[in-house]
Amino acid sequence: MACRLSLMIVLVAAAVAAVAGHNITEMLASSPEYSLYNDALTRTKLADEINSRTTITVLVLPNAVMSSLLAKNPLPVVKNVLSLLVLLDYYDEKKLHDISKGTTLSTTVYQTTGQPEGNLGFVNITDLRGGKVGFGSAAPGSPLDSTFTKSVKQIPYNISVLEVSAPIIAPGVLSAPAPSAADLNITTLLVKAGCKMFADMLASTGVLKTYQSAAAKGLTLFAPSDDAFKGAGVPDFSKLTSAELVSLLEYHAVAEYKPIGSLKTTSGNITTLATSGAGKYGLTVSSAGDAVTLSTGVDSSRISGTVVDDTPLVIFTVDKILLPVELFAATPAPAPSPSSAPSPSPASASAPAPESASAPASVASPPAPPAGPAEAPAASSPEISSNGTSANASSSPLAHAVPRLVLAGSILSALASLL
Ligand SMILES: *[C@@H]1O[C@H](CO)[C@@H](O)[C@H](O)[C@H]1NC(C)=O
Ligand SMILES: *[C@@H]1O[C@H](CO)[C@@H](O)[C@H](O)[C@H]1NC(C)=O
Ligand SMILES: *[C@@H]1O[C@H](CO)[C@@H](O)[C@H](O)[C@H]1NC(C)=O
Ligand SMILES: *[C@@H]1O[C@H](CO)[C@@H](O)[C@H](O)[C@H]1NC(C)=O
Ligand SMILES: *[C@@H]1O[C@H](CO)[C@@H](O)[C@H](O)[C@H]1NC(C)=O
Ligand SMILES: *[C@@H]1O[C@H](CO)[C@@H](O)[C@H](O)[C@H]1NC(C)=O
Ligand SMILES: *[C@@H]1O[C@H](CO)[C@@H](O)[C@H](O)[C@H]1NC(C)=O
Numbered sequence: 178m179a180c181r182l183s184l185m186i187v188l189v190a191a192a193v194a195a196v197a198g199h200n201i202t203e204m205l206a207s208s209p210e211y212s213l214y215n216d217a218l219t220r221t222k223l224a225d226e227i228n229s230r231t232t233i234t235v236l237v238l239p240n241a242v243m244s245s246l247l248a249k250n251p252l253p254v255v256k257n258v259l260s261l262l263v264l265l266d267y268y269d270e271k272k273l274h275d276i277s278k279g280t281t282l283s284t285t286v287y288q289t290t291g292q293p294e295g296n297l298g299f300v301n302i303t304d305l306r307g308g309k310v311g312f313g314s315a316a317p318g319s320p321l322d323s324t325f326t327k328s329v330k331q332i333p334y335n336i337s338v339l340e341v342s343a344p345i346i347a348p349g350v351l352s353a354p355a356p357s358a359a360d361l362n363i364t365t366l367l368v369k370a371g372c373k374m375f376a377d378m379l380a381s382t383g384v385l386k387t388y389q390s391a392a393a394k395g396l397t398l399f400a401p402s403d404d405a406f407k408g409a410g411v412p413d414f415s416k417l418t419s420a421e422l423v424s425l426l427e428y429h430a431v432a433e434y435k436p437i438g439s440l441k442t443t444s445g446n447i448t449t450l451a452t453s454g455a456g457k458y459g460l461t462v463s464s465a466g467d468a469v470t471l472s473t474g475v476d477s478s479r480i481s482g483t484v485v486d487d488t489p490l491v492i493f494t495v496d497k498i499l500l501p502v503e504l505f506a507a508t509p510a511p512a513p514s515p516s517s518a519p520s521p522s523p524a525s526a527s528a529p530a531p532e533s534a535s536a537p538a539s540v541a542s543p544p545a546p547p548a549g550p551a552e553a554p555a556a557s558s559p560e561i562s563s564n565g566t567s568a569n570a571s572s573s574p575l576a577h578a579v580p581r582l583v584l585a586g587s588i589l590s591a592l593a594s595l596l
Contacts, residue, residue, distance in 0.1 A: 199336045201227045201235060208329065211340075213243035214259075221256040221488055226286055226438025227263060227336070234264040234283075236312065236341045237329060246344055253488045254351060260287035261314075261345045264300060269337045270328045279304040282315050287347070290486065297347040314347040358490035359393040370484040370494055372400040375429075382419065384426040387450065395434040395489040399471060401498045402481070410476075411498060412505060421504055427451035428458050428473075428501045434489035440469045440480070451501065458501050471495065474502040 202224050205215040214237050218224040227235060238246070247255060263286040280303040288298025299315035311321030323345050329338040363385060367376035379385040388396060405411075414422065427450035435443070443462045451458035461472040469480040478497035485492045 198231075199228060199332055201336070201338075204330050204336070204338060205237070210239050211237045211243075211329075213240045213247065214238050217243065217247065217255055217259060221252060221259060222434060222436050222439045223256065223259055223263065223286070225442040226436070229438050229441040230265070231335045232265070232267045233335070234266060234268045234337045234339060236262040236264065236323075236339055236345075238262070238344060239340065242343060250351065251357070253357075256488050257287060257290075257292065257350050258344050258346070260290060261285050261298070261300060261347060261350065262341070263287075265289075267334050267337055268302070268339065269331050269333070270325075270339070273302065273310045273325060273339075274304060274308070276302060276304055287350075291483065293347060293350075297349070300345055312341060312345050314345055316348050319346075319348070357393070358396075358487050359389075361392065361485065361487060361490060363388055363392070363398070363492070366484050366492060367400055370400065370482070370492070371402050371404075372484075372494060374403050374406045375400050378414075378422070379426060382423055382426055384423055387427065388430060391430070391432055391450070392490045395432060396491075397431040397433060397435040398490075398492040399429045399478070399480070399495045399499060400484065400492060401429070401478075402494050402496065405478075405495065405497050408497065412500065417504065424451045424458065425501065425504060428460075428499055431460075434491060436486050436488075436491045437469065437480070437483060437493075440464065441467075458503055460499065471499060473499050475500040475505045 202215060202219060205211050205218075208215075218227070227233060246258060250258070264283040265285060265288075266283045268283070280301065282296070282299045282301055285298050285300055287293055288296075290298070292298075296315045301313045301315045301319070301321060303311050303313075303321050305311045305321065305324075310325040312323040312325070313319045313321035323341045323343040326340045326342050329340055331337045364376050364380065367373070367379075376385075379388065388398065414425070417425065430450045431447055432450055435447075440462055441464045446459040446461045449458050449460055461474075463470050463472065471478050471480070476497060476499075478495040478499055480493045481496045482494045483491065484494060
């Protein structure tokens with residue numbers, strides 16, 4: 178591996194900042210009359226979105242209403258409908274009845290998805306005659322046909338759970354269902370989002386097919402923008418073997434649907450499609466406010482946008498190529514001497530551990546800008562290198578080479594057999 182970057186141990190804020198103190202799944206667990214709603218929150222990952230926020234109101238639907246919604250609509254549509262029931266403000270029963278002038282608009286999680294036009298992601302809350310409170314879409318002429326039925330649970334000013342009689346239907350929310358994830362053309366989406374170089378690499382290596390077939394079961398992609406390929410310190414990928422290139426590209430995907438709210442509630446590392454064994458090709462996720470950072474142990478990268486979020490496929494753009502420690506570690510591996518190795522297994526744990534202290538911070542590559550306000554203090558924390566992506570895990574690439582090459586090879590041959 179000719180391209181070696183200095184190992185920059187990018188430290189992660191020990192406490193993930195974005196997690197609020199509540200767990201909606203747990204709050205609803207003791208109310209079996211909302212079990213369908215609760216299950217849908219989990220499946221759509223809206224539960225993570227709710228848990229990552231404070232000052233929030235969740236309007237829940239009883240099972241009878243929920244079962245008809247589920248029967249008539251695919252999951253991405255259900256997700257949109259439920260997103261309209263999560264208000265980004267705190268309303269308990271008292272506040273509902275105290276609304277000034279008896280009517281107000283509240284924004285919802287649906288508005289934050291970038292899908293609705295205008296104010297379609299807003300909800301109208303109106304104190305109706307006779308003590309009833311009605312909810313409806315903020316779109317002009319929408320009926321206020323969902324009514325407050327009872328208060329379920331509150332953690333004052335953080336989260337309120339209220340039951341309503343019916344979903345709030347914004348115009349178009351049911352009639353324009355999102356295409357199924359399996360039908361989305363990943364190449365087209367990537368090119369449109371300014372990630373053409375990444376898309377080209379996926380196509381030329383065949384990794385695109387791996388992605389496309391995983392998309393229906395749950396897939397999260399981190400696509401580096403074209404600018405990321407032009408940045409300073411980008412290694413020369415032509416020096417990688419084709420198996421290594423496949424691993425590099427697979428490192429940019431997670432075999433699970435993890436929309437932004439889920440990433441925000443993820444602390445620590447996650448496995449990628451390149452992961453071939455415990456601790457290999459992992460990514461560490463951290464967040465501060467709305468900023469989500471992925472650290473590889475070599476470098477860190479920020480999520481800069483969402484290209485598509487269509488349960489169970491989500492594609493993000495990232496501002497830097499994710500460089501796994503397994504391919505771009507700073508410390509050169511000592512050349513193994515093949516003749517003197519009696520063990521048939523080069524991966525054996527008895528391989529001498531190379532000096533881990535010798536990773537010098539190369540002056541050639543400038544340190545990454547701090548990825549978020551919360552990370553700055555962490556960078557000075559001394560206790561990090563203990564585990565995960567430290568120099569010592571990365572300095573022995575040979576130990577990981579066998580499973581990785583086997584995996585990459587089997588993917589290549591699987592691809593070859595498809596062609
Ligand atoms: C929330 O609670 C559920 C059920 O108790 C549990 O499975 C889940 O892991 C919890 N989530 C978090 C983020 O703690
Ligand atoms: C909410 O809807 C009602 C009925 O359409 C309307 O009279 C009221 O002005 C709306 N409230 C707001 C704040 O737009
Ligand atoms: C409300 O949320 C804040 C974090 O935003 C947390 O510090 C506080 O403990 C929470 N309150 C309760 C009662 O859980
Ligand atoms: C995706 O679109 C590209 C052109 O943008 C086309 O060449 C390719 O065949 C399409 N892929 C699929 C799987 O439809
Ligand atoms: C994640 O971190 C834990 C503890 O720090 C470690 O045991 C595990 O091997 C790591 N996994 C990956 C994929 O990096
Ligand atoms: C990793 O480093 C620790 C301390 O720095 C050392 O005790 C351990 O033996 C090293 N492990 C490997 C596999 O190099
Ligand atoms: C690193 O993680 C491994 C696997 O989780 C664990 O066995 C080991 O004790 C950890 N090492 C340190 C120094 O924390």
